[in-house]
Amino acid sequence: MNAPTLWTRAHLDALAARSCPTAPVIAAGEVVPVAAGIGVWDAWPVQTLDGAIHRTKDGFELWLALATPLFDDPxxxxxxxxxxxFRRRGDEWQHAGPAMPDGFSPGSREWSGSAVIDAAGREVTLFFTAAGRRGEAATSFEQRLFAAEVSLIDDDGAPVLTGWRDLREVVERDxxxxxQTIDPAGTIGKIKGFRDPAFFRDPADGAAYLLFTGSDATARSDYNGVIGIARAKGAAWQILPPIITANHVNNELERPHVIHHAGLYYLFWVTQRHVFDPEGPTGPTGLYGMVSDDLFGNWQPLNGSGLVFANPDQAPAQAYSWFVFPDxxxxxxxxxxxxxxGRRFGGTFAPFLHLHLEGPRASLREGAMTRDVMTGNAMTGSVGR
Structure with missing residues (x-):
């Protein structure tokens, strides 16, 4: 197995030589709650084994997202x-409440993950991050990777997830x-990672993998983010060495995921300006990525630097947690x-964007932003794509 690919300060130096590609500004009319009284952030749909968004025979998509009541301090x-x-069909969003029943998750909170449905379209596996431990006296930043099974059924014309079972820790930290991620003094942006499991099935041989956010145990720098990987081995998962490391560059390579496009592997992650090493060149908050003809090596930063696009200068934190699909x-x-x-937390889905990929070059397509046109009552809305 190859050594991890390095994301280096030299790659970030390439950002200084050209203007950064940026997403369009999100307008006020596009910031419309998807449900009454809650804010949502990291989101992912139920996907087919090849990564496409699953749609039921009645045209519904099922989406999962982190959500809470709205707080004065986001x-x-x-x-x-x-x-x-959440259920989505055409222009309508429906909020269906917490996905897992109370007391089922082993953490004090639930953080990001991914979900995949079997070929028959009946059984869903949710991979997610259990943050902390249920019943802990003080909130901790411990992170563990779990999975659970659930059945997708039709309930009076609407798809629902029912029969949660087989909760298990799928990838244990090497x-x-x-x-390790147990740090009582940690703060958001500085904590260490073992989170964000994202499923990928390699079309070359059908092998299944989980990508995840990690922190390098061998690093001397506090800025030691890595992208980890585990491979399915029968009913178990075998943890492997990281495939990308950002030592001396960045603390958090969040929500890593892979798509296969035009015969190449494209690996994406998100990160924020404030988690770059302040002693080196820093990048903007944005979507980053690399490309390779091999899942385990020869990764090359997209656009020379790794940056695919950033938030616009006039709104440098307007969106986050970008996730790319095979289309x-x-x-x-x-x-x-x-x-x-001041802080204006949107807490809702952002307009979809669309990429153009050609070898090591990545860009936003012309007219890449599809506007949200939320309609209906407080529990429904719409978004085009």
Missing amino acids: DQRHDHARIHL PAFYM LSVTSFVDNWGGGD
Whole structure:
């Protein structure tokens, strides 16, 4: 197995030589709650084994997203996060409440993951991050990777997930490669990672993998983010060494995921300006990625630097948690939108974007942003793609 590919300061130096590609500004009319009284952020749909968004015979998509009630301080949401279920059909969104029943998850909170449905379209596997431990006296940043099974059934014309079962820890941390995450003094942006499992089936041989956010146990720098990987081995998962490391560059390579496009592997992750090493060149908050003809080596940063696109200068934190699908559409959520002074947390789905990929070059397609046109009552809305 190859050594991890390095994402280096030299790659980031390429950003200084050219203007950064940026997403369009999100307008006020596009920041419309997807459900009454809650804010949502990291989101993912139920996907088929090849990564496409699954649609039921009645045209529904099922989406999962981290959600909480709205807080005066939006950062408090991380201490209360649960995975909620949403249905989408055409222009309508429906909020179905928490995905898993109370007391089922082993964590004090639930953080990001992914979900995949079997070939028959009946059984869903949810991979997710259990943050902390249920019943802990003080909120911790411990992170563990879990999976659970659930059945997809039709309930009076609407798809529902029912019969949650087989909860299990699927990937256990290998201390030779990945740091532990128990740090009572940690703060958001500085904590270490073992989270964000994302499913990928390699079309070359049908092998299944989980990508995840980690921290390098061998690093001397506090800025030691890595992208980890595990391979399915029968009913178990075998943890492997990281495939990307950002030592001395960046602390968090979040929500890593892979798509296969035009015969190449494209690996994407998201990160924020404030988690770059301040002693080196820093990049903007944005979507980053690499390309390779081999899942385990020869990764080359897209556009020379790794940056696919950033938030616009006038709203440098307007969106986050971008996730790319095989059709090259990109979802995200509205974060601190509008620029200017103060914090305006959108807490809803952002307009979809669309990429163009050609070898090591990545760009936003012309007219890449599809506007949200939310309609209906407080529990429904619409978004085009």
